[in-house]
Amino acid sequence: MRKDSRLSRMLHVLIHMDQLDAPATSEKIATMLNTNPVVVRRTMAGLRDKGYVTSVKGHGGGWSLAVALSDITLLDIHNALGESSVFTIGLSDEHTSCPIEIAVNQAISDVLIEAEALLLERFRDVTLDKLAVGFADYPLNQQTSSGE
Amino acid sequence: MRKDSRLSRMLHVLIHMDQLDAPATSEKIATMLNTNPVVVRRTMAGLRDKGYVTSVKGHGGGWSLAVALSDITLLDIHNALGESSVFTIGLSDEHTSCPIEIAVNQAISDVLIEAEALLLERFRDVTLDKLAVGFADYPLNQQTSSGE
DNA sequence: CATCACGAAACAATAAAAGTTTCATGAGTT
């Protein structure tokens, strides 16, 4: 099953953005993430709608942080990315009136809800400034050495 | 992101199988799950390898439970299905030597590990016989009413 | 007014999962 690394990637980008004087263009961010500008815009749009970043058109434009890293939590970004569920596990719906299917789904659902609650609680405890340590002079647009 | 309902489906099937006198064919199970026999064999093969079910070829053949429902946990079946991870959330790997990426991935990973541990612990607590209640005379091959 | 950069929409490519087809093998039935 495919993984969604957008949370990790966006956190990474946001923290680097905090180090910059000028806005970061979609092109620049795309290069950093080994992807393309349109995907960056699509993803960043969600963060902008929640007020965590701003976008400016034209010369010198691009993306900037709208709030301090200390005011953004992992949960904020997770929610802004609009992932439907954190689990790959789903329920069945072939026989919604079958008592066995109901019992099975209820048991699984109980566990998923509890585990997700824990996960979101932990995400809420971590603000981005706690992750922005020891970066010193690591450049935003440095290329990966593990790439092609 | 796509959901994997195999756990729910297989639990449902196993509990029904416990009610049957004869082995259930892949064809019969496939009909129940609105899928096809080959997918059933692929999935059941994992359970057979772990010893939870047996398969018999030829006349009167099919799939049977190999152990009591009370000796199978949700965790057993979850593991037998061989899901790599229960989360849709993944880590980034564009800049594995970047301190920020490392810190971000570590923070996310810590949370995922804790949440997954809780989830697996809960799955281990539930044996299938606990879910096999109130099924009375609900037939294995009853068709869904929510289908197309 | 030329350039830069986002916004939006339509379209193409990719990859994972599920579905399909075919043939082989083994187990009962007659």
Added chain:
DNA sequence: AACTCATGAAACTTTTATTGTTTCGTGATG
């Protein structure tokens, strides 16, 4: 022995979600 049923295995096709691409429009800077 021949027939039928059902799994086992392999190759292939289909489906679907995501990602990537292209194009055009708009606004902002110089």
